Amino acid sequence: MKSSKESLTEMQKKEVLRMNNKESNQLTRECLQLSLMHLMSEHPYEKITISEIVRRAGVSRTAFYRNYTDKEDILHELGDEIIKRIAEISEKPELHENPHLWFEDIFRAVKNDKDIISLFDQAGILQNELFLEKAVSERLYPTADPEKKYLRLAAEAAILQILISWFRDGMQEDEKQMADICVNIFDNALSRLP
Template identity: 35%
Template structure:
């Protein structure tokens, strides 16, 4: 089953929410797969069918939470004249989860995600749209991940 199947999406959501609930009560490095699947009410097979590690759960969570925002941004870039500040406002909606990541020493996962989003904005259609709307300098290369103008 792929992550797009409704039943599998439900399992992934249960696992994700369980991880964040456990992180409120227990240090991240002490959370086991057994703890996670018991909290989620799913089997170990469900975990391993979808994830290789608990960090992958967090990466998937960040991707899912930002994909809608990025899709809207790509479709309507003039709605977001201040790209960086808008992105951080978006992250405010995840402040509880981000706080848990920080407390668990996992803030690097958020930074990796932000850099990845920046790099994605430097490729293809989005780069052209940003440049047309003067939201990105014309001379930006993929190596210049932080050259987005705001």
């Protein structure tokens, strides 16, 4: 029979092994993400193959399929990370009371993720990956009131189009200027509602 000290040591070894596997999987995912991003900067997205991704990442096809089903999964994961950061901004209670700061933070987040967003744009999937209402409002602001629901959807579509246009125009205006513009647009639009 094993002593409790030996059992504890075995449990600790299993925990270390589990953590090493988790860290290894995360490292593999990051290598695959970087590989796809580098390849997208060199080639059209639709021409990139799994073989090229794994070769550039230095991992096996088995490692790829252990983490992803296809190359679109990698993009969705990257897009989800951006959406998660935007959602975290939207969850800050202090920003609910100050729309100007909220807009500044959103524009800053887009600027910080410009390299990844640029790749989405080159692949023709920018709008799909930054579909804000999917991540932010349905979770944070559920409502049974149809007027509020559709007003929210219209505002989010407008914000998304403003973000995309600003991004594609080279982000010439700073975050504060864009926040001023957005607050003005939405204050004017909301004041016209019955």
